[in-house]
Amino acid sequence: MLTLRGLRKSYGPHLAVDGVDLEVRRGEFVTLLGPSGCGKSTVLRLIAGLLDADAGDVAIDGASVTAVPPHRRHIGLVFQSYALFPHMTVGENIAFGLRMQHLPKAVIAERVAEALRMVELSALDRRYPRELSGGQQQRVALARAVVTQPKLLLLDEPLSNLDARLRDRLRVELRELQRRLGVTTLYVTHDQIEALALSDRIAVMHAGRIIEEGDPETVYRRPRNRLTAEFLGIANLLPARIVSVNGRSCLAATALGEIELPLQSGLRPGGEAVICLRPEDIQLQSAVASALRATVGETAYLGSLTEHLVTIGPERQSLRVHVPGRSRFRAGDTVNLVLPEAPVLICDEASP
Amino acid sequence: MSNFWLLRNPRLRWLLASLLIGAAALVFVLPLVVTVLWSLVDPEVGWFPPDVVPSSLSLANWRALLAVPEMGDALANSLTIAPCVTLLCAALGLPTGYAIARRIGRYRPALELFVLTPVMMPGVVLATGLGAFFMRMGLAQTMTGVIIAQTVVVLPLMIRIVAATCDAVPADVVDSARMLGAGPLALARLIIVPLVMPGLVAGGLLCFVGSLEEFVLSFIVGMPTVQTLPMLLWAYVGGRSSIFTYAAVVTLVLLVPTLILLVVIERVVKQEYLAAGFGKA
Amino acid sequence: MSAIILSRPAHAVTLSPAVRRRFETALLLAPGAGLLAVAMAIPIGQLLLGSVGLAGIGTAGTFTLAHYVEVLTNPLLRDALLFSFVIALATATLSTAAAAFFATLLMIELPGRRLLNALYKVPLVVPSVVAAFLVVTMIGPGGMAARALGHVGLGWPQLIHDRQGIGVITVLLWHYVPISTLIVTAVIVSVPADVIDAARTLGAPPRVVFARIILPLTAPGLSAATLISFIDSFGAYAIPSLIGPPYPQTIAVMMTREFLRRANWGVASALGMLMCLTTVLVLFFYYRLLLRLRRGRA
Numbered sequence: 001m002l003t004l005r006g007l008r009k010s011y012g013p014h015l016a017v018d019g020v021d022l023e024v025r026r027g028e029f030v031t032l033l034g035p036s037g038c039g040k041s042t043v044l045r046l047i048a049g050l051l052d053a054d055a056g057d058v059a060i061d062g063a064s065v066t067a068v069p070p071h072r073r074h075i076g077l078v079f080q081s082y083a084l085f086p087h088m089t090v091g092e093n094i095a096f097g098l099r100m101q102h103l104p105k106a107v108i109a110e111r112v113a114e115a116l117r118m119v120e121l122s123a124l125d126r127r128y129p130r131e132l133s134g135g136q137q138q139r140v141a142l143a144r145a146v147v148t149q150p151k152l153l154l155l156d157e158p159l160s161n162l163d164a165r166l167r168d169r170l171r172v173e174l175r176e177l178q179r180r181l182g183v184t185t186l187y188v189t190h191d192q193i194e195a196l197a198l199s200d201r202i203a204v205m206h207a208g209r210i211i212e213e214g215d216p217e218t219v220y221r222r223p224r225n226r227l228t229a230e231f232l233g234i235a236n237l238l239p240a241r242i243v244s245v246n247g248r249s250c251l252a253a254t255a256l257g258e259i260e261l262p263l264q265s266g267l268r269p270g271g272e273a274v275i276c277l278r279p280e281d282i283q284l285q286s287a288v289a290s291a292l293r294a295t296v297g298e299t300a301y302l303g304s305l306t307e308h309l310v311t312i313g314p315e316r317q318s319l320r321v322h323v324p325g326r327s328r329f330r331a332g333d334t335v336n337l338v339l340p341e342a343p344v345l346i347c348d349e350a351s352p
Numbered sequence: 353m354s355n356f357w358l359l360r361n362p363r364l365r366w367l368l369a370s371l372l373i374g375a376a377a378l379v380f381v382l383p384l385v386v387t388v389l390w391s392l393v394d395p396e397v398g399w400f401p402p403d404v405v406p407s408s409l410s411l412a413n414w415r416a417l418l419a420v421p422e423m424g425d426a427l428a429n430s431l432t433i434a435p436c437v438t439l440l441c442a443a444l445g446l447p448t449g450y451a452i453a454r455r456i457g458r459y460r461p462a463l464e465l466f467v468l469t470p471v472m473m474p475g476v477v478l479a480t481g482l483g484a485f486f487m488r489m490g491l492a493q494t495m496t497g498v499i500i501a502q503t504v505v506v507l508p509l510m511i512r513i514v515a516a517t518c519d520a521v522p523a524d525v526v527d528s529a530r531m532l533g534a535g536p537l538a539l540a541r542l543i544i545v546p547l548v549m550p551g552l553v554a555g556g557l558l559c560f561v562g563s564l565e566e567f568v569l570s571f572i573v574g575m576p577t578v579q580t581l582p583m584l585l586w587a588y589v590g591g592r593s594s595i596f597t598y599a600a601v602v603t604l605v606l607l608v609p610t611l612i613l614l615v616v617i618e619r620v621v622k623q624e625y626l627a628a629g630f631g632k633a
Numbered sequence: 634m635s636a637i638i639l640s641r642p643a644h645a646v647t648l649s650p651a652v653r654r655r656f657e658t659a660l661l662l663a664p665g666a667g668l669l670a671v672a673m674a675i676p677i678g679q680l681l682l683g684s685v686g687l688a689g690i691g692t693a694g695t696f697t698l699a700h701y702v703e704v705l706t707n708p709l710l711r712d713a714l715l716f717s718f719v720i721a722l723a724t725a726t727l728s729t730a731a732a733a734f735f736a737t738l739l740m741i742e743l744p745g746r747r748l749l750n751a752l753y754k755v756p757l758v759v760p761s762v763v764a765a766f767l768v769v770t771m772i773g774p775g776g777m778a779a780r781a782l783g784h785v786g787l788g789w790p791q792l793i794h795d796r797q798g799i800g801v802i803t804v805l806l807w808h809y810v811p812i813s814t815l816i817v818t819a820v821i822v823s824v825p826a827d828v829i830d831a832a833r834t835l836g837a838p839p840r841v842v843f844a845r846i847i848l849p850l851t852a853p854g855l856s857a858a859t860l861i862s863f864i865d866s867f868g869a870y871a872i873p874s875l876i877g878p879p880y881p882q883t884i885a886v887m888m889t890r891e892f893l894r895r896a897n898w899g900v901a902s903a904l905g906m907l908m909c910l911t912t913v914l915v916l917f918f919y920y921r922l923l924l925r926l927r928r929g930r931a
Contacts, residue, residue, distance in 0.1 A: 050527050052651045067650065070530045071539075077531040084525035087546045096542075100533030141528075146534065367741040374679040379807070383767040386777055390770060400773050448665025455658040463666065470669055472861075474868025474912060476885040477905045480892050481676020484683065484902075504672040511665055536657070565760035567871050572889065582762045582871075589766045590875050596770065603763050608757035614751075628716040 001026040001184050002152055005058035008138070009042055016042045020056070024186060027147040029178055029189045032193040034205035035231065043205075044154050047186065048077050060151060068336070071100070072229045076145035076183075078159040081135040083228035084129035088229040091116075091125035091141050091224060097148035118177065123327040135166045141176070146181060153185045159194060171197060192232045196220060204228045221278075222344055229276045236282070238275040240345070245269055252345075255313035256292055262342050275343040279307070279322040283338040284329055294319070299331050310335065384607070392598035399596075413597045417605070426584040427605065430503070430564055433495065433580065437502045437563040438556050441510040444503070445555065449514025450544060454523070464515070467508045478504065483572040493577035501569040506562040510555040513515025517542075528602035561610050581606050678908065683902030700899035704907065712881040714907070717867050720798050720883065724805040725863035727853060732813030733808070736821055737812070756811045761804070765875040768804045769793060773876075793876040795847050800876040801883075805866050813858040820854030821847065860919050864912055884908055 001288040002024040007019040017039045024030045043050070045051040047058050049070035057064050065073055084093050094115050097110040129137055138158055145153060158174075159167045167205045176196050178185050189195055195202050196216045204212045204219065212219060212228045223229040229237065235283040240252035240259070251262045254275065261275070287293060294310040297318065306327035311318045319337075329335055393399045394410040417423050452463055470478060482501055483492060491497035523543070529543045545552075553630075567582040574580065581602055586592075588599035657922055687698035704710050739750065747833035756764065772778050772792045779789035793800030832842050873883040882890075884904060 048531055049650070050530070052649075052654075069650065069653075070527075071535050073531075073532050073534075075531060077528060079524045079528060081524045083522060083528040083531070085525060085543065096529070096534075097532035100538060124367060133569075144528075144532070167587075364820065365741075368741075369745050369749075371744070371751070372738070372749055372832065373745050376749060380752050380755040384779075385769050386770050401780045404780050404784065405922075444665040444668060447661040451658055451661035452775050455654075455661065463662075467666065467669060472674055472864060472912070472916075473673070474864070474885065474908050476870050477680065477908055478673070478676050480901060480905055481679040483892070484679050484898065496924050500672075504669065507665060507669060522808055532925060540898065541924055561758060562847055565758075567760060567762050571870075572893065575893065582760055585762045585766065586871065587873065588768060589762065596766075604764055606760065606763060607758075610760075611755075614754060614758045 001028075001061055002186065003057075003059040003062075003340055004043070004047070005057045005059070007043065007046055007058070008054045009039075009046060009051060014346065015208055017046065017053075020208070022203060022210060022213075026184050026186055027182045029185045029187065029200045031195040031199040031202050032125045032205055033189060033202050033212075033231070033269055034191060034258060038205045039208040040190075040205050041156055043189050044077075044156050044186065047152075048071050048075055048154060052099075065344050074148070074150050074152075076148060076150035076153045077082075077173075078141050078145045078153070078155045078158045079161050082129070082161075082284075084137055084140055084143040084144075086129055089126050089128055090121065090132070091194075093129070093140060094125075097144060101148065111147050115147040115279055119143045119173075134162050135170060138162065138170060139173075142177070146177070146183065150183065153183045153343045159191070160189070196232070202232075204231060206231075222297075223276060223346065226274055226346055234279050234320055236277040236278060237280065237346075238268065238317070238319075240273050240275050242269050242271045242273065244305060255315055255317045256337065256339075259339065259343075260269075261345050269316055274346045275340065276346055277319065279320045281340045281343075282319065282321045284308070284310075284321060284327075285336040285338060286325060287334040287336055292339070294335055294337050296329050296331055296333045296335055299327070299329075301326065312336070312337070374381075387603050387607075389602045390596050391596050391604055395597060414600050415574075416598065417601050420598075422579060422600070423584065426442065426579045426581050426602075429495070429498075429578060430581040433499055434560050434563040436499050436507055438502050438559045440499065441507050441559045442556055445510035445514050445545060446508055446545070446548070446552065449511045449546070449551075450518050452511065453515040454517030454526070464512070467511050469510050470504050475505070476572070479569045479572035482569065487574055491573075493574055495578055498570050498574045498578050498580070502563050502566045502572045505566065505569060506559050509562060510559050513551050513555035513558070514548060517548045521547045552606075557613055557616065561613050564606060565608065636768075638879045640799070652929040674824040676913070680902045680909070684906045687760055688733070694899075697899075700903040703876050703900055704903040705781070709881070710884075710887065713884045713887050714911075715879040716798065718911075719800055720869075720873075721863045721867035723802050724809060724866040725859045727812045728806055728809040728862045729817075729859040731810045732817045732858060733855065735810070735814045736817040739818060740821070752815060753811050756808050759808075761808060761869070762875070764804050764808055765872050768800065768807065769876060772800070772803070781830070794878050795880050796880070798873075798877060801869075801873050804872045804876065805862075806870065807864070809862040813862060816854060816858040816861075818853070823854075824850050849926075850856045854922060856919065856922065856926070864915060867911065867915075868908060 002022075004020055004022040007020040008015075020039075020043055021032075025096075032043060034040050042051065046053050046217065049065065049068065053066070057066055059065065066133055084090075085096065088096070091112055094112045095108050098111055100236065103111075112125070113122070116125055119142060121136060121143070124132065124136065124140075129140070130141065138161075139159070155174075158171055162170065163290050171194055171278060187194075187198060189243075199216055201213065201215055202219050203210045203271045204225070206227050212223065219228060220232050223232065223235075226237065229235040238254050240254045240261075243251045243253050243258065245251075248263050249260050249313070252259055252261055252273065253273070259275070284296075292312070294312040297309040297311055299309070300307045304321045305324050308321045308323065308327065308329065309318050312323055321337075323329070389406055390399065392409040392411065393406045393410050393413065393414055394408040396410075397406075397408045399406040417427070438485045440450065452460060452467070478499070482504070484493040484500075486494075486497045491500070495507075525547070526543060529539055534543065544575060565582060566580070566581075567586065570578075570580045571583050571586065574583065585599055585606065588595045588602065654663050683694075684700055686700065687694045735753065739746065739753075743749070759767075771775055772789075772791070774791065774793070776789075782789050792803070828850075829842060829846060832846050837845070837889040869883065869886040870889060874886045874889070877883060877886065885908070888901050888908070891897040891904065
């Protein structure tokens with residue numbers, strides 16, 4: 001329903017968006033995930049029409065909207081700063097978009113009341129934004145954007161200004177709302193938990209480009225890209241050198257010794273790759289004579305899990321390991337590492 | 353900064369404070385008191401040295417304000433010109449100030465400097481140049497000419513204040529209005545003007561007072577047909593003759609609105625706006 | 634809904650959004666900036682043309698440099714230029730120094746500080762003509778000071794219409810010290826408190842904090858205040874015309890006299906161009922100074 005083709009935008013010498021292609025299907029929830037400065041907010045503003053692209057095209061329902069001014073694109077946008085109109089009440093804020101559509105007053109009143117009920121703020125319709133808490137303001141911003149029944153909903157890090165607990169709660173509400181309304185949504189964030197929890201699909205951005213795309217599980221468990229692996233969750237990246245290839249598997253030399261891995265295309269003996277191990281995939285066992293021996297270092301009890309920093313090998317490479325609940329191991333212990341059966345292999349050649 | 357070694361002694365502080373306030377009173381307040389006295393001097397008796405206080409008071413000079421034609425005319429002129437200038441400045445300053453704040457990015461410093469140039473130029477230069485041009489256009493010695501001339505030196509103030517106010521309007525708020533379907537006119541009417549209103553009001557007040565007080569351009573363009581209060585005052589202080597009693601009356605008429613404005617500004621408008629807008633008097 | 638909104642009539646003019654925005658911006662700027670541009674170009678153009686004998690009032694005139702020659706060789710005008718310059722310099726330096734002093738004073742927590750803060754701003758709203766009147770009534774020959782001292786048998790010096798221009802400078806100071814103090818106060822306040830605190834925790838005594846931190850950070854603002862009072866004082870008309878000496882007169886007074894009283898348009902224009910030149914030169918040197926200050930800071 002939304003198609004981005006070859007979008008490019010520079011600010012003076014700085015290339016913010018460097019050729020972005022993306023397809024979003026009707027009703028889908030897609031997240032643009034990336035660190036600050038990767039260009040994701042710029043992409044959003046290009047779609048909204050608040051910025052003009054240097055090159056490329058934005059098309060909605062097959063028709064290019066590049067020449068359409070933002071106030072005619074019928075797109076909802078929720079800002080990180082909420083951007084509520086300070087001189088209007090909550091009710092007037094929500095009604096604004098409907099007023100611009102020249103709907104009859106009765107219809108507007110009804111839709112506003114419905115929107116307020118949807119975000120559970122019915123009692124506050126006469127208040128001014130400055131009297132509301134952050135979470136309430138964000139809900140009003142959301143209601144204001146969806147009440148006009150836009151074809152496309154854009155959200156620019158809407159939860160970043162809220163404290164952690166509120167963020168969790170609103171995240172859940174947001175997902176429910178989107179599912180109920182079925183509106184095509186593009187969400188921008190640097191928070192990978194939000195991306196994983198909310199999205200049907202994640203597009204990882206870096207330095208103005210989309211470097212990887214896929215559903216949350218695929219992107220998390222089988223990143224094809226070093227940057228993706230590092231950005232989504234904690235990644236233990238183990239450099240590996242392919243020693244030999246044998247049918248559908250290969251032998252790789254690592255700091256943990258030689259490991260057998262499933263073969264991926266493009267791997268040849270002598271080639272370099274990186275093994276990506278998630279902390280929860282590595283298990284610890286009491287030390288027994290084995291090649292995969294490690295020493296437990298810094299340990300932190302994090303409530304639902306314990307994080308250990310274990311060092312391995314002669315170079316003392318460290319890995320982060322998560323053990324559910326309270327771990328029985330302590331700093332100084334010697335342990336065995338149990339690796340997953342099919343660890344993810346990332347070929348450096350594939351990383352952009 | 354407040355812990356200067358000298359001033360830890362509370363008695364010294366009081367001494368310094370009273371010295372300063374005394375000096376301030378002498379320099380800023382006493383002249384105004386003297387002016388009030390001058391305005392109340394009985395014209396039959398006068399107020400000559402060595403009298404430190406006038407021997408007899410009367411309201412004759414104030415009555416003259418309305419009785420003497422040229423005083424009444426000047427009052428009427430000033431009070432007609434000032435609102436016109438203010439409205440003109442508001443109409444011209446709002447779009448320009450907004451454009452400077454939100455639309456021109458890296459050209460902003462250059463344009464801001466340009467806008468300030470009429471204020472930085474020596475008034476006489478602007479005045480004579482404009483005056484000569486108006487003479488050729490037949491606008492000299494007309495109300496219209498004076499209004500235009502005053503607008504030129506008062507508009508920069510309004511533009512700067514509007515631009516500063518627009519800076520305070522978050523760009524996101526304007527953008528969200530656009531996403532909600534507001535075209536340029538609706539945007540201006542429903543979002544920008546209401547949010548910029550405090551700046552417009554402050555700027556309007558300052559423009560009004562600036563117009564009332566403006567001297568050099570009005571003088572050179574309007575003399576002798578169109579007289580404003582400052583021009584009249586100039587005449588009474590020695591420009592034409594020396595009539596202190598009338599001068600005092602005109603001074604007070606000029607000062608009352610401006611002093612009220614000062615109080616209002618001190619309470620309402622922020623310090624930065626003043627420093628940003630003020631260049632010349 | 635989408636079809637209605639996205640399709641555009643085939644005959645509509647399709648300007649690219651960027652071009653359209655630029656057009657809108659120009660439209661927004663045109664009334665205000667346009668008026669100012671025209672309103673400055675015209676006088677300067679008039680003066681330029683008039684100074685070389687063209688664009689006269691009533692006649693077209695012929696090109697000549699005689700006006701400039703007259704202006705530059707006339708001793709009256711040389712003295713006027715010097716006089717104006719001296720007055721401007723005195724006003725600028727004294728007002729900035731006084732402003733710095735008072736601004737610092739006002740930062741001290743004194744009783745009645747709010748009153749002082751309000752009082753010193755009085756001259757801001759007092760027009761220069763009024764200021765001239767107030768000064769004449771206070772320190773003029775028949776003024777209050779003279780009368781008060783006369784009671785005690787003391788004389789009062791000639792402070793207005795004097796050759797040194799003391800009266801003029803006094804009024805100008807009365808006017809510009811408050812404006813400069815306002816600017817300086819705003820500039821001092823803009824120095825972040827943490828920077829000062831950091832210096833103090835690193836062991837800097839107040840005088841070092843002032844000289845090494847406050848002064849350099851506020852220098853651009855201070856110099857702006859100085860510049861404003863210099864340029865304004867140089868071109869001042871109202872005050873010198875009322876309480877300045879009969880000789881020498883300031884350049885603005887001379888110019889107006891040539892224009893209004895003697896209809897000497899050519900000479901008046903030449904004088905005007907000289908004033909412009911001086912202002913531009915001062916601005917230029919100020920700009921260079923500012924650059925050097927900024928570079929020194931970086």
